[in-house]
Amino acid sequence: MTSESSATAPARPVLPATSAGLGWGLLGVLAFSFTVPLTRVAVGGLQPLFIGSARAVVAAALAALALGLTRQRLPTRTQWARLAVVAGGIVIGFPLLTSFALQTAAASHGAVVIALLPAATAVTVVLRTGERPPRVFWAMAVVGAVAAVGFASVQSDGAARLHPSDLLLFGAVVAAALGYAEGGLLSRELGSWQTVSWALVLAAPLMVTLAAASATHEPPTASATQWLSFTYLALVSMYLGFFAWYRGLAIGPMARVSQVQLVQPVLSILWAALILGEELTWATVLGGIVVVLCAGVAVRARLGAPAPVPVSRGS
Numbered sequence: 001m002t003s004e005s006s007a008t009a010p011a012r013p014v015l016p017a018t019s020a021g022l023g024w025g026l027l028g029v030l031a032f033s034f035t036v037p038l039t040r041v042a043v044g045g046l047q048p049l050f051i052g053s054a055r056a057v058v059a060a061a062l063a064a065l066a067l068g069l070t071r072q073r074l075p076t077r078t079q080w081a082r083l084a085v086v087a088g089g090i091v092i093g094f095p096l097l098t099s100f101a102l103q104t105a106a107a108s109h110g111a112v113v114i115a116l117l118p119a120a121t122a123v124t125v126v127l128r129t130g131e132r133p134p135r136v137f138w139a140m141a142v143v144g145a146v147a148a149v150g151f152a153s154v155q156s157d158g159a160a161r162l163h164p165s166d167l168l169l170f171g172a173v174v175a176a177a178l179g180y181a182e183g184g185l186l187s188r189e190l191g192s193w194q195t196v197s198w199a200l201v202l203a204a205p206l207m208v209t210l211a212a213a214s215a216t217h218e219p220p221t222a223s224a225t226q227w228l229s230f231t232y233l234a235l236v237s238m239y240l241g242f243f244a245w246y247r248g249l250a251i252g253p254m255a256r257v258s259q260v261q262l263v264q265p266v267l268s269i270l271w272a273a274l275i276l277g278e279e280l281t282w283a284t285v286l287g288g289i290v291v292v293l294c295a296g297v298a299v300r301a302r303l304g305a306p307a308p309v310p311v312s313r314g315s
Contacts, residue, residue, distance in 0.1 A: 025260045026248075029261055035237040036107045038229040038237075039102045040276060045220075045226035062239055075198055086182050087199040087203040095238065102165070107272035108268075110165075112287045122137070123141050184258075187250035
């Protein structure tokens with residue numbers, strides 16, 4: 001998406017270099033690619049509710065400190081409403097849903113389902129901005145979704161049905177797509193790290209409550225490796241990774257930068273094999289290839305679509 005997609009003009013000049021946007025986006029994707037396998041490690045000793053909420057609490061504390069030290073101006077009422085969408089997607093929805101899902105789902109399996117995210121983000125952006133992409137965009141988005149559902153159902157204990165963990169993973173994809181799309185737009189007004197920081201602060205009261213309830217019900221006990229995995233999820237997956245990702249989307253062009261997400265499931269499957277020792281079956285590899293290809297064609301088809309109504313050119 002280019003700056004024509006936002007009804008609000010950027011508060012600061014958008015950096016012109018496409019390579020800079022792609023570079024920041026790739027750095028963010030690299031950071032996020034460890035999320036699925038390390039969540040799988042963490043749930044071996046920590047409750048999923050604690051992981052999903054406490055990681056946001058740690059990140060929110062850092063965010064509040066950063067916002068206070070730099071004396072950031074408070075968002076407007078409209079921006080707070082949009083930040084609620086971002087918080088619901090990336091602070092609450094995705095971390096909690098994936099933490100519960102990865103109790104039972106293999107990390108490589110989760111990575112294939114989450115490979116739908118680039119196409120889901122593109123669809124969300126299209127609906128959010130009123131773009132009119134070609135039919136091939138919608139066709140590939142649907143085919144990719146069907147492929148992901150088919151892969152998940154075939155992999156569910158050998159039965160042709162979806163496992164509850166798959167439904168959680170699909171819910172996580174929808175949540176992240178909403179958070180990515182709205183966050184990318186909002187980053188052009190508030191700044192990249194400011195957007196994720198305000199979203200974390202907004203969600204903090206709820207996440208503190210959930211983390212406290214989880215810790216009270218079952219005090220967390222885990223190995224050093226599991227705590228290190230949680231630390232990465234809190235510091236990088238939940239906070240620092242978004243510095244790079246939202247900055248890349250803000251520099252843009254957003255649609256082109258979003259394509260680097262296609263690398264994420266490939267990296268996640270690789271880390272699952274190297275870190276967790278998971279076997280790479282032909283079904284996993286083939287399922288990942290099909291979903292990634294469909295998402296890639298969908299995103300590229302949207303890139304080739306004409307802009308709806310040019311307002312200003314900032315990138």
